[in-house]
Amino acid sequence: MTTRKSFYLVREDMLTDAMEKTLAAKELLDSGKVKKINEAVNIVGLSRSAFYKYKDGIFPFHTMVREKIITLSIILVDRSGSLSQLLSKVAETGANVLTINQTIPLQGRAHMTISIDTSPMKLDLDALMDWLEELDAVKKVEIVGTGS
Structure with a gap:
């Protein structure tokens, strides 16, 4: 058997600053308020590299439920x-x-x-x-x- 990534439910106050900003940037992109990743990360004060590090691994709970x-x-x-x-x-x-x-x-x-x-x-x-x-x-x- 192969090992795969485990998923965890984590309280918001336990997230790092970069994770919270990644979620905020993703929300800006999903809502259509901004069109480009560069715009979103600049608005929330996050580096592009941090965004790319976390973007595929952190999701708001409500999106995972649906x-x-x-x-x-x-x-x-x-x-x-x-x-x-x-x-x-x-x-x-x-x-x-x-x-x-x-x-x-x-x-x-x-x-x-x-x-x-x-x-x-x-x-x-x-x-x-x-x-x-x-x-x-x-x-x-x-x-x-x-x-x-």
Whole structure:
């Protein structure tokens, strides 16, 4: 099994200044008040490098609660039935597959991304990822994005 990043719920007063400013910059961008990252970081008093360091790792709680679509990156062994087995496992959870992108297999492995609607899932996301990693054909599973 591979190790993956864990997620934590942290009280606002425990965040670093850079994290709080990253959230403020993201809010400016999401609201449309500014169009460019440079503008947002200047307004909140944050460096671009700090913004890029935290932007993909910190989210307001309310946005994570409403997330229903996730994109997974998966390394899959290239053998007959591997993709079918993976998709069957996803279907068993009740999740709905929205997109699949797979590379041409090289050295016996293929990289794929799969976007799924998790709202009808019967189990939590960690359990899904553990379940997928138990498949012989799956070598690695990571979350690469979320959306609603």
